[in-house]
Amino acid sequence: MKPIRGKVFVLGDDVDTDQILPGYAMAERYEDMGKFAMAGLSGKSFRDIAAPGCIIVAGRNFGCGSSREQAPIALRQADVAMVVAKGFARIFRRNAINIGLPVFAADISDRLKDGDEIEVDLENGIVTAGGEILQFAPLSENTRKTLEYGGLIPRVRDELHV
Amino acid sequence: MNLIESYLAKAAGLKQVTAGEDISCRVSYVAAHDVTAPIAIKMFREIGVKKVFDPERIILIVDHIYPAATEKARDSVWMMNDFAREFGVKLYHRGEGVIHQLMYEKHRAAPGELVVIADSHTGTCGGYGAVGVGVGSTELAAAMATGKLDLEVPEAVQIYLTGKLPSNVFGKDLILYMGSIFGTDYLTDRGLIISGPGITEFSVAERMTVCNMGIEIGSMITLFGTEERETGVLETREIDLSRLEPMTAKPFSPVNVVPVREVAGLPITQVVIGSCTNGRLSDMEQAAKAFSGKKVHPEVNTLIVPASKEILDGMEARGWCKIFRDAGATVLNPGCGSCFGAHEGLISARDVVVSTTNRNFPGRMGSKKGNIYLASPATAAASALAGKITVPKAECER
Secondary structure, three states: OOOEEEEEEEOOOOOEHHHHOOHHHHHOOHHHHHHHOOHHHHOOOHHHHOOOOOEEEEOOOEOEOOOOOHHHHHHHHOOOOEEEEOOEOHHHHHHHHHOOOOEEEOOOHHHOOOOOEEEEEOOOOEEEEOOEEEEOOOOOHHHHHHHHHOOHHHHHHHHOOO | OOHHHHHHHHHHOOOOOOOOOEEEEEOOEEEEEOOOHHHHHHHHHHHOOOOOOOHHHEEEEOOOOOOOOOHHHHHHHHHHHHHHHHHOOEEEOOOOEOHHHHHHHHOOOOOOOEEEEOOHHHHHHHHHOOEEEEOOHHHHHHHHHHOEEEEEOOEEEEEEEEOOOOOOOOHHHHHHHHHHHHOOOOOEOEEEEEEOHHHHHOOHHHHHHHHHHHHHHOEOEEEEOOOOOOOOOOEEEEEEHHHOOOEEEOOOOOOOEEEHHHOOOOEOOEEEEEHHHHOOHHHHHHHHHHHOOOOOOOOOEEEEEOOEHHHHHHHHHOOHHHHHHHHOOEEOOOOOHHHHOOOOOOEOOOOEEEEOOOOOOOOOOEOOOOEEEEOOHHHHHHHHHHOEOOOOOOOOOO
């Protein structure tokens, strides 16, 4: 897997799914989810406040709350390249990987501000930020495999020989 | 092996499993609702298989937005309808109730069976001993196709209960108190087993309330065990039930918990009693007893949301619906109702809500500035009558 490089958008602890994608947006069309990305946080569309290809960097328990897969879908549609957080709620983490949005556990939010550039090497667990090289646990082989397929559906298709 | 490990081993067809091991489990039931099913259906069609693993074991339920509040919500129902006809799976789409209650009433898993629902509150079935794992839509689509769920065996934390519960303290107060101990993420990727002689203090309905909110402290699988102490767990914490008191979660987190007495007297504008957390008959009984012959405070919208049609039937048979209406409350249709900010009781920045539901995140019920306090039905009912947050009387009967 190629390392992912991008400008960061920094968020705090316990960013819940109602902030990532509010309840009222869930009945919108699948293709329109990106318009509501992070709308529960600022009321504004994430597309207007963050650079395309940005990396969300957050604190603990990112994505807590609902099982709504619309949350990571909205982030992906809003051109978020990946999410790096100190910790992830389990269902959000799995949803993101299952739709092919990379997530990576690393405690780096305190050392970064909006717009800083970082590079994340998922395979080796290395984050490069402000000239520093930081080592974290790499993604598990199983998770990496799903991401390499681009998500769970192509993987299941392959495994079921569809 | 602890209880979760032995159940997962059985579902995986293995003699032994250990925490951290990746296993593939056979699932007993697979279900989704109108928020998660549409994407699951889209993903299932992308897989391209011609049939589901077992139509008898797949259940689709319209509970979040029923009756449809928008045209798009109605489109989601049609999508589920088409899928159910094509693949022969079970569909509930006439307002029969919330998914976690209907699974208990109509498709009850036996203790230890694996239930996979595309909803975070799937742990609810741990109240009757089943293993509930909440997933997202894509994982659900894969489970509909394969009948399997891959997971990593979690480490388990035990809560060991002793003592007798005070008469105004309920399962809701216990899980809120547990939130104050563990915080939002201590149990992420872990299981939670509740055991000890104190479990006999809780009915199945109250156990379902406790397990329903396990996800609010991050738990992957929450279930009630036995009166015996579990072995093979990461750690055990004891709770003496006799020391508990009515608890509430203040804005804006389900773990921002204090005793109700600390916020007593705060004026409120809305009360919600019901939902998958506390919309069962025993919850309604608490409210009906409190409201009987009385009026709710004129400044408080009081919304009653039974978790299922069967529960609503029970309320009617006992005359409770009349009690609620005479008290000035509104009995809504069974479903997810006012809990999650899509319809039936949205709030503005001026509102202060006491709700028996499971989340009080910013914007959960509408305005991000509206304040939601989570509490038991007894606390919510006492507060509705007084027009301010109120500790329920100690003599209220369990």
